[in-house]
Amino acid sequence: MEHSPGEKITSVQNPRVKQLVKLRDRRSRDEAGVFLVEGYREIRRALEKHTVLTELYYAPEWFLGENEAALIAQAEQAGAKLFELTKEAFAKAAYRERPDGLIALAPQWRKSLADLALRPEPFLLVLEAIEKPGNLGTLLRGADAAGCDAVIVCDPVTDLFNPNVVRASTGVLFSMPCLVAEKEATLAWLRQRRIKTVATTPAATVLHSAADLRGPLAIVMGSEQYGLSDYWLKNADLLVRIPMAGQADSLNVGMAAVITLFEAVRQRGRP
């Protein structure tokens, strides 16, 4: 390996190992202002998207042989401080059940509505109170595939920097503008910019495909269990529903989102 070997950590009691374990909890993440990026694929995606990685922890005994040395060298070149761990110390630090010997730390970022650079005809996904980190990550992927400009998360139940969001987003978290905002501020901001809000709910009479989804658009999706709050149901410009055969719960929030997003893509032309 061409990189410098870095500090060697051999004890499961090492304060850095303990800190990595703590960072699984939101409060510790927020206090430290950083989050975990675990795994070869995730770290590679972060580096591809020029995400700053401040520290990189690696344990060669866990490597799966995916050209880890090159990735470590690349992270170091991009400014990450390196730490080599023994097998046991890494096992303690790793969040995953089957670790692959690589964990990085990245600074959290906080974007606000004012930071969003919009195209002339914005295409946004607004999410309310999504509960499962895996779903939040999947929704980011769907927004990325559909060519959304940004994802706005209202009333967050799940931290954007939860390790399972990082994983399920397959790196989209590092590229898609994604921010947390109050629902009132979000609605005011959307209205100011004349962005049409279209909320998905089984109670709507209009089918998603019968609605005009062209022009400045924000698609609003509610939580897995409760759907959208009255706030969005009352204040959205339009309520639409996806026609459903079969069981009432056959579409999860991720599926409902991509169906609506890609109907908008169809109407708007290619993403």
Added chain:
Amino acid sequence: MEHSPGEKITSVQNPRVKQLVKLRDRRSRDEAGVFLVEGYREIRRALEKHTVLTELYYAPEWFLGENEAALIAQAEQAGAKLFELTKEAFAKAAYRERPDGLIALAPQWRKSLADLALRPEPFLLVLEAIEKPGNLGTLLRGADAAGCDAVIVCDPVTDLFNPNVVRASTGVLFSMPCLVAEKEATLAWLRQRRIKTVATTPAATVLHSAADLRGPLAIVMGSEQYGLSDYWLKNADLLVRIPMAGQADSLNVGMAAVITLFEAVRQRGRP
């Protein structure tokens, strides 16, 4: 509880407990011709769909309080033999990490293409070599939501009766006609019935929304990692692709399937 208490199993060494553990493996399932239905929600769905349950194992110490007594009584009335387990015996038998005290056994079924009763304008989902049980279950849900008549699984990598398919399908496995068939037999059967085969591949030039998806239709989806085999790419009547912004891997097979299925629903009228 009004039901008869059933045989009591107190030992983790009990042959029935050992058999429940074995049934996690496909070979044992196929030899015994049965599969596991674990969990309150899954068993309730199975009973709703009049699925035969031959045996029901329960451990009150694991119950989460969802009216288990009524469910047990209903299963017994429908013909299930009851077995009460101690906490430890059930922990051994359970597949789930957090069991809820209920596991049923159901006989496997084998449908063939000849068994399928088709509507005048059939709407089918054909799946090739799906690798992850969770994805197979999700695809069943998507087909259910879109109102497909049946799902045909070609070159199966995943057993339809895998516990994670049962779980991820949220009960659709008990209602949706779903069968395994050779790809050659499937294509011949579809052609005989003049059912148009539309295969999804990133290499296609036609967008899914530009294709005519009305009339007798089979949408063909490939595996997570490799997509469709040459067989379907060469023999399908039409290749289509979903327009993609962002990362190449932002749409997983479940999302790609529901996007295509619901574009067909849009063109065909309500499901």
